[in-house]
Amino acid sequence: LIPALAVTAVAFFGAIAWTIVVSFTESRRFPDFTIAADRWTRNYQRLFGDPNWIISLQNVLILAIGSALAILFGFVLAAMIEREQRAEGFFRTVFLYPLAVSLIVTGLVWRWMFNPGLGIENFLHSLGWESANFNWLADRRTAMYGIILASIWHGLGFYMALMLAGLKSINTEIWSAARLDGVSFWRLYVVVIIPMMKFTFLTCAILLSLGVVKTYDIVLAMTGGGPGTSTWTPAYFVINAYSTRGNIGYASAAAVIMLLLTAAIFLPLVLLTAWRSRRSEAQVT
Amino acid sequence: MSVGADEIRAARATPRVARRRRRRVRGSTIANLVFLTMCAAFVSIPLYVVVVTSFKTMEQITLGQIFTLPTTWTLAPWWRAWAEVCAGMTCEGVRNGFFTSLKILFPSLFLSIGLSCVTGYALAHWNVRWANHFLFVLFLCAFVPFQIIMIPLVVLVASLGIYGTIWAMALVHAILAMPLLTLIFRNAYKDIPPEIINAAIMDSGSFWAIFFRVVLPMSGNIMIVVLILMITTVWNDLLVGLTFGGIGSQPMTVILANTVISQFGPAEYNVDMAAALLTAIPPLVVYFALGRFFVQGITAGAIKG
Numbered sequence: 001l002i003p004a005l006a007v008t009a010v011a012f013f014g015a016i017a018w019t020i021v022v023s024f025t026e027s028r029r030f031p032d033f034t035i036a037a038d039r040w041t042r043n044y045q046r047l048f049g050d051p052n053w054i055i056s057l058q059n060v061l062i063l064a065i066g067s068a069l070a071i072l073f074g075f076v077l078a079a080m081i082e083r084e085q086r087a088e089g090f091f092r093t094v095f096l097y098p099l100a101v102s103l104i105v106t107g108l109v110w111r112w113m114f115n116p117g118l119g120i121e122n123f124l125h126s127l128g129w130e131s132a133n134f135n136w137l138a139d140r141r142t143a144m145y146g147i148i149l150a151s152i153w154h155g156l157g158f159y160m161a162l163m164l165a166g167l168k169s170i171n172t173e174i175w176s177a178a179r180l181d182g183v184s185f186w187r188l189y190v191v192v193i194i195p196m197m198k199f200t201f202l203t204c205a206i207l208l209s210l211g212v213v214k215t216y217d218i219v220l221a222m223t224g225g226g227p228g229t230s231t232w233t234p235a236y237f238v239i240n241a242y243s244t245r246g247n248i249g250y251a252s253a254a255a256v257i258m259l260l261l262t263a264a265i266f267l268p269l270v271l272l273t274a275w276r277s278r279r280s281e282a283q284v285t
Numbered sequence: 286m287s288v289g290a291d292e293i294r295a296a297r298a299t300p301r302v303a304r305r306r307r308r309r310v311r312g313s314t315i316a317n318l319v320f321l322t323m324c325a326a327f328v329s330i331p332l333y334v335v336v337v338t339s340f341k342t343m344e345q346i347t348l349g350q351i352f353t354l355p356t357t358w359t360l361a362p363w364w365r366a367w368a369e370v371c372a373g374m375t376c377e378g379v380r381n382g383f384f385t386s387l388k389i390l391f392p393s394l395f396l397s398i399g400l401s402c403v404t405g406y407a408l409a410h411w412n413v414r415w416a417n418h419f420l421f422v423l424f425l426c427a428f429v430p431f432q433i434i435m436i437p438l439v440v441l442v443a444s445l446g447i448y449g450t451i452w453a454m455a456l457v458h459a460i461l462a463m464p465l466l467t468l469i470f471r472n473a474y475k476d477i478p479p480e481i482i483n484a485a486i487m488d489s490g491s492f493w494a495i496f497f498r499v500v501l502p503m504s505g506n507i508m509i510v511v512l513i514l515m516i517t518t519v520w521n522d523l524l525v526g527l528t529f530g531g532i533g534s535q536p537m538t539v540i541l542a543n544t545v546i547s548q549f550g551p552a553e554y555n556v557d558m559a560a561a562l563l564t565a566i567p568p569l570v571v572y573f574a575l576g577r578f579f580v581q582g583i584t585a586g587a588i589k590g
Contacts, residue, residue, distance in 0.1 A: 005419070007400070007460055007463055008419075008422060008423065008463075008464070010441070011434065011438065011441070011460045011486065012426045012429060012464075014437070015434035015437035015438060015441075016429070016431075016433060016434060018432055018436075018437040018444065019434065019436060019437055022437075024437070063493060073324075077321065077324060080317050080320065080321055081321065082430075083317065087318075091325060092322055093328060093573070094325045094328055095324070095328055096572075097324065097325060097328075097332070097569065097572060097573075098328060098331075099572075100517055100562065100565075100568040100569050100571065100572035101521075101565045101568065101569065102520070102521030102522075102523065102538055102565065102568070103521065103523065103566075104521075104523050104538045104540070104541060104542055105538075105561045105564055106331075106564045108541070108545055108557065108558075109331045109332075109334070109561060110336050111559075112334070112335070112338065112554060112557070112558065113331060113334060113553075118346060118347070118554070123352060146475045152329065153327075153328065157328070158346060210428060210430075214430045214431070214432070216432075216523075216524060217523045220523070220542065221542060221545075233348065234432075235430070235432050238432045238435075239432065239435075239524075239527075239528075242435070242436060243528070248436055252436060255432050255433045255435075255436070256433070258430055258432060258433055259429070259430070259433045260426065262429070262430055262433075266425075266428055270424075270425075279289065
């Protein structure tokens with residue numbers, strides 16, 4: 001038990017504290033622990049004056065909204081698979097396999113699909129759809145959508161699996177009760193099933209947003225942050241500030257903001273689980 | 286539509302045997318299956334394209350027919366990707382990365398599973414003070430983005446003198462995985478009835494004796510789940526390899542990224558795709574071989590974490 005405690009203390013708490021402290025210093029290539037009393041927020045001021053950082057934040061928002069489609073589709077697919085029960089194993093296997101593929105490979109594969117001369121675009125052109133534009137990654141405005149598509153591809157099966165687990169845990173009596181009451185198919189899903197699964201949805205949403213905040217691999221593989229800096233994400237920004245610019249203080253400041261973002265997403269989950277366990281205790285007594 | 290749905294729901298409510306007997310396929314069922322198949326196609330197309338591309342010759346690729354089968358199947362791209370393609374300065378293909386990834390995999394599996402399995406066992410069955418608080422803290426740690434603790438870890442690892450080696454990466458993987466794995470193990474061991482443990486204590490079993498004789502033999506299932514989880518995360522990781530790997534000790538994903546992204550000369554898409562496939566194959570094999578456990582693993586990682 002002691003090693004685990006030590007790891008937690010040093011590698012997590014120590015490291016977070018270290019990052020926070022360094023973010024207030026003027027460290028460049030090597031850490032420097034003196035905090036200039038009058039200029040300790042300098043890194044943060046610079047950060048929010050940096051257009052690339054603003055782009056990163058915007059991108060994370062776009063990515064979150066776009067990837068939310070994965071949850072939606074995941075639910076639809078799970079509902080269909082669950083209703084059908086035919087070939088459930090087959091579909092589950094097919095939808096889930098992208099998850100076993102690393103994000104870097106995912107990115108490369110989709111980069112190849114988006115290749116203007118030789119990829120999908122060319123295929124559509126050869127079918128006679130001459131105006132089809134599938135060269136998303138080369139355009140600042142659409143590059144993010146390309147990344148969203150690839151991350152949906154990667155994550156779809158995961159959310160489907162979670163939703164399927166959620167659907168399976170719903171009592172089968174609900175279905176027959178609904179049938180006796182003559183509730184229509186759509187109303188059953190909208191009014192009964194979705195509210196029953198709100199915890200599953202919330203879990204998915206939180207996991208999704210945590211994943212989005214961390215997005216790095218796929219950006220590197222698909223666009224390398226480009227064109228220009230249009231597909232930077234905070235994670236990409238942190239690593240870039242650290243390894244390319246060699247500015248530890250600046251990178252730490254960006255990392256601290258990432259931590260705050262994570263905490264903002266995460267806190268509701270913590271409160272929710274606390275509330276849930278208290279409620280279940282109350283039910284027992 | 287609504288009638289069909291009702292029928293299906295009726296079928297669901299009655300046991301499966303009754304369902305089997307009714308073999309008439311309904312319109313909504315067909316619509317469902319068609320939609321599912323279309324989605325399955327969307328998911329499968331990239332894999333198909335990659336496999337096909339990796340067997341094509343460059344002449345055929347430049348014709349631009351991405352979906353057609355290779356006219357002449359060739360293994361040359363695979364060989365080039367494995368042994369000849371250039372990543373930055375060195376031109377030895379991705380094979381070094383493959384072996385490095387393997388070398389990283391085993392120590393990190395050993396370290397992380399050893400550590401978290403004992404900790405999970407201790408937390409589940411021995412009266413540890415502040416156990417619940419510690420669990421809560423672990424729960425928080427499991428969600429800290431790696432970038433936040435990355436730079437201090439670099440400093441820490443460098444001060445240990447192992448920066449840029451395989452051990453650095455194994456250690457970092459073990460640290461990162463520790464909170465989540467401990468939670469998973471703890472939840473799994475909680476299901477072992479306390480009577481068994483108590484009986485073992487009566488038999489004058491010590492902490493370690495009970496662990497090795499009673500708990501470990503009972504944890505085969507959860508072990509497989511955790512193994513799969515760890516193998517896929519360690520193998521697929523890019524960031525740790527990128528920040529902690531030195532020259533000559535970069536894992537496969539990093540080599541792949543270097544190969545494809547910083548390419549000199551004309552792009553060889555077939556070689557790129559073969560390299561990508563080589564990197565993706567090990568986790569895919571694990572997935573298709575042990576799919577059931579894989580699903581368990583990721584849902585355990587998600588919900589219980």
